[in-house]
Amino acid sequence: MLRFEHIEFLWGLALVPVLIILFFRVSRWKKKARARLGDPDVIKQIMPEVSFSKPWLKFVIFTLAYTMLVIGLANPQIGSKMEEVKRKGADLMILLDVSNSMLAQDLAPDRLENAKRAIAQLIDNLHDDRIGMIVFAGQAYVQLPITSDYSAARLFLNTINTGMVPTQGTAIGEAIAMGMRSFDFKDGMSKAMIVMTDGENHEDDAVAAAAASREKDVAIHVIGLGSAEGAPVPLYKNGKVAGFHTDSAGHTVVSKLNEDMCRQIAAAGGGAYVRATNGNSGLNIVMDEIGKMQRKEYGSKSFKDFEDRFQVFLTIAFFLILIEFFIYNRKNRRLSRLKLFEVKKP
Structure with missing residues (x-):
């Protein structure tokens, strides 16, 4: 090399x-x-x-x-020299909401960018754990399969935006199910998911999906993005705010954090729920819970000497x-x- x-x-x-x-x-x-x-x-x-x-x-x-x-x-x-380096870690899947409501600015600069910054800090603090990413709105897509390549994770994170999923909604249950399919349960490694969402426009049985994951010892942690008061969802044109989303009656739509739903998903998945703020993303509390997971050795090839x-x-x-x-x-x-x-x- x-x-x-x-x-x-x-x-x-x-x-x-x-x-x-x-x-x-x-x-x-x-x-x-x-x-x-x-x-x-x-x-x-x-x-x-x-x-x-x-x-x-x-x-x-x-x-x-x-x-x-x-x-x-x-x-x-x-x-x-290329040799097999033994590492001890766990598998961590990030489920990130990219629906239009994530553009609301009750978290600076908006909910989505606030979440992406928190994930970037999380990646910087990882050592031997493997990470993957799934984005979802009305549908869910694997953005990054489970990997120990943190450089690739940062690269894929930078490309995430609300326009990458054409169908609007918040299909948290589908995202959790896709996360379960993305794990390799044969390796015996501990696994967890972190759902980052405002929980709004909930449209499938995310609680049942979280309960099913808990049966396979996969904890579901939830970070709520937004506020109880909410904020209007901006419309962008040429990179600038050109107005706000309105309903059929012409009233400005105010997007609010569905905190009850977020708590129910975390409870069903045996994980922690934290509401993010401008000063604290909540990831440190979730990572403390993940830190209690049992790590297992796995091998990965690397160049020892250059x-x-x-x-x-x-x-x-x-x-x-x-x-x-x-x-x-x-x-x-x-x-x-x-x-x-x-x-x-x-």
Whole structure:
């Protein structure tokens, strides 16, 4: 496996095409300037020791040296050993509500972004546990299968928005059932789900789904997003609020947290219920409960050692710079006297 320890240095390679363009422009300017002085053959006789090809050779060598230097500073590394690393963890599935009501701004900046920030903090604090994500509104979809790749989890989290599920609603029961299908119960690892929702527009039997999961020792924890007073659901146009959702009578719809439903789901699933606030997402309390779960060892392959290879590229860069330094723009007098291909006139 190849990786770069300081990948940000590779941005220096963007300077290479700029150098090439500048060199070509300067070369054309010099050529035009010489053409204004007179006939090219006459100019060569006037300046017999000046080489017009060596600047090109020097530039090519300099560009190669610069490229090797940038790659060396980025420090390419090669993974030398792949071994089975034993980890001890549990499986955690996040069920995130992405219905339009999650755009209500009774939590800053809105309910969905508040939840995503909390999940990002959760991922940062995970070590050996595996994580997956399911998004739901009127239907549920697996956004990220169970994985120990936290970088992938952050990437998928950033793509979540309310437009990714076309059917509106809050199908919590379907999301819980999909979470159960996503688990591999043969591995014997402890499992739990965290439902993050406002519980509004509830349309299936989420309590029964939570009770069924508890029978298989999968705890369902619920984090309520929103407030009892509620807030209107904004309509966006070109990234800006263009109004609010209204009902059939033209009244502004106020979305409120269905706290009773959230408590019932958590109780049926044998988990904890916490209401999120602007100052506390509630995930710390839920993670304390998850921390009590029994962890089981599982294996995952990883590269144990990475060997640095910057020395090779820096050495090449040094010798190229040294060669470029000793190439003069003037012709070598001894070599210029050798006219191997000149035909003598009789």
